[in-house]
Amino acid sequence: EDKVVQSPLSLVVHEGDTVTLNCSYEVTNFRSLLWYKQEKKAPTFLFMLTSSGIEKKSGRLSSILDKKELFSILNITATQTGDSAVYLCAVTTDNNAGNMLTFGGGTRLMVKP
Amino acid sequence: ETGVTQSPTHLIKTRGQQVTLRCSSQSGHNTVSWYQQALGQGPQFIFQYYREEENGRGNFPPRFSGLQFPNYSSELNVNALELDDSALYLCASSKDSYYEQYFGPGTRLTVT
Helix, strand or coil: CCEEEEECCEEEEECCCCEEEEEEEECCCEEEEEEEEECCCCEEEEEEEECCECEEEECCEEEEEECCCCEEEEEECCCCHHHCEEEEEEEEECCCCCCCCEECCCEEEEEEC | CCCCEEECCEEEECCCCCEEEEEECCCCCCEEEEEEECCCCCCEEEEEEECCEEEEECCCCCCEEEEECCCCCEEEEECCCCHHHCEEEEEEEECCCCCCCEECCCEEEEEC
């Protein structure tokens, strides 16, 4: 059974800190790993990492994928209170028809002023 | 905002009843996926529709069913509601079945 595990479960930091969120996976026929930010309801797409794109950066957020060690990290530098959210990691595989996302349980980040 | 819309926003139903949730996909997207998110957990895949056909299903019983229409909007139907069906139901659309998915705001279903 495909498995995605995120750590830590929750994190409290102060504005300006740098945080690293972890996502490890055990799946067969890995295709891609995606990061989402969920503030209230709708998860917002951040990055998709595949074999052809193992490092992504957008502003203060960046992510890398290690396909050998089966994990990904999401880095947020110079955190702001607006970064407070649940961060979700999900993987897709070639095992199923379509593009089913298997999610981890999420990391809840709180950024204090 | 992603352009994916869902209705209704909130819904309260009684155990045993039936419910229909609706989703309009983002313009240009032909694939819709449905997820169930219980409180404090990551979303769980229910099923996906690609060009009006079911294109993959997660571990949900047959009382969870769906439809996709020619304009690519979609419905999720749940029969014989159980208390454990209380959750946030998320719809996501994508340009094709292998592209990144963009989520709508969800429908919060409470079963009493």
